[in-house]
Amino acid sequence: MASRREFIRTGIGALGGISFLHGGCVRTSNKPNETTPPASSLFATKGDIRITNVNLQFEREPLLRPFGFKGGYLSELWQVISFLESDSGQHAIGLGTQSVLWSDSTVFATSSEAGGNAYMLALTEHALKLLKNCSFSSPMDLIEPLYEEVFKYGKTIASNPALRETFALNALVSVDNALWLLYAKERGMTNFDDLIPPEYQSTFSTKHEKLAAMPLISYNVTPKELRKEVEMGYFFMKVKIGQPGTQEEMLEKDKKRLTEIHDVLKEIPTPYTKNGKLPYYFDANGRYETKDLFYRFLEHA
The missing domain is CATH 3.30.390.10 (Enolase-like, N-terminal domain)
Known part of the structure; x- marks a missing residue:
C-alpha cells in the first residue's frame, strides 16, 4: 500500500x-x-x-x-x-x-x-x-x-x-x-475569506494581530520537559487533567500532577500577562462527572 x-x-x-x-x-x-x-x-x-x-x-x-x-x-x-x-x-x-x-x-x-x-x-x-x-x-x-x-x-x-x-x-x-x-x-x-458564505462573513470578520502557541501538557510530560518548553518561549500551559481511574482516583492524581507542575513553573516570570505569572489552562475533556468534584480540584489549585 x-x-x-x-x-x-x-x-x-x-x-x-x-x-x-x-x-x-x-x-x-x-x-x-x-x-x-x-x-x-x-x-x-x-x-x-x-x-x-x-x-x-x-x-x-x-x-x-x-x-x-x-x-x-x-x-x-x-x-x-x-x-x-x-x-x-x-x-x-x-x-x-x-x-x-x-x-x-x-x-x-x-x-x-x-x-x-x-x-x-x-x-x-x-x-x-x-x-x-x-x-x-x-x-x-x-x-x-x-x-x-x-x-x-x-x-x-x-x-x-x-x-x-x-x-x-x-x-x-x-x-x-x-x-x-x-x-x-x-x-x-x-x-479563504471568499469561501465563507455571506450569512457567516460577519461572524468570521475579526482579524487577530498576534497569536500565542500553547504546548499541550499531557499526563506523562516530565517536569524537565515542561521547564524546557517555557525556556523555549511558551507561556500559556494547556494542562491535560482527568487521569485514568475512578473519579476519586482521578482527582487525587490530578491534584498531585498540578502540584508537580506548579512547583516547576511558579517562580518563572512572563511579560505576556498582567501579573507576570504563567497562566494554566485545564483541559478535562469531560472526565469530571460532577461540579462538586471539579470544585475540589479548583480548591486545590
Whole structure:
C-alpha cells in the first residue's frame, strides 16, 4: 500500500479514472436503464458541481511515546486523505486526523486502538461512497444530510446506539475539507475569506494581530520537559487533567500532577500577562462527572 506522502505526491494525477468506492447518489434499480434515488435529503441535493470520482487513503503514524488525555493513552494517529473529482476534471484532497479517544472514549475503551480507528475510517469511506455522483452548488448543501447518514451508519457498524456525534464529525473532517477545496477550484477562489458564505462573513470578520502557541501538557510530560518548553518561549500551559481511574482516583492524581507542575513553573516570570505569572489552562475533556468534584480540584489549585 502506498504511503500517505506517496499518495499525495503521485496518486492524485492518476486517480481520475480509478476508484474503489462505488455507489453514491444514484442507486441502480432491478430494471435496465432505470435508477432510483435513495430516500434521503442528501440525494435530493442538486447543483452544478457533480462528483464523479472518489478515493481514500490513510497512514498510521506512530507517536514517539503514548499520549495521555481523557483518561486514556494513544500510541498512534491515523492520518486520512479523501479525494474528490468533479465532472469538469477538477479534483481536491482533504486531510484529517482521527482521534477515537477524543471523539468517543467509550468506543476507545471497548475496542482495540486499531479497531476503533478502523470503525472511524469505515465512516469516512461510507461518506465518500455516498458522495459519488452527487451534485451540489455549495458544500453547505451537503454537510448536514451527509452527517446524518454517516452518524446513522456509525451506530450500526460500531454496534453502539449511544455513539457520540463527535465520532461521525471526526470521520468527516477530511471529506469536508475536500468538498470545500473542490468547491474553491470550481469557483476559481484562492482566498479563504471568499469561501465563507455571506450569512457567516460577519461572524468570521475579526482579524487577530498576534497569536500565542500553547504546548499541550499531557499526563506523562516530565517536569524537565515542561521547564524546557517555557525556556523555549511558551507561556500559556494547556494542562491535560482527568487521569485514568475512578473519579476519586482521578482527582487525587490530578491534584498531585498540578502540584508537580506548579512547583516547576511558579517562580518563572512572563511579560505576556498582567501579573507576570504563567497562566494554566485545564483541559478535562469531560472526565469530571460532577461540579462538586471539579470544585475540589479548583480548591486545590
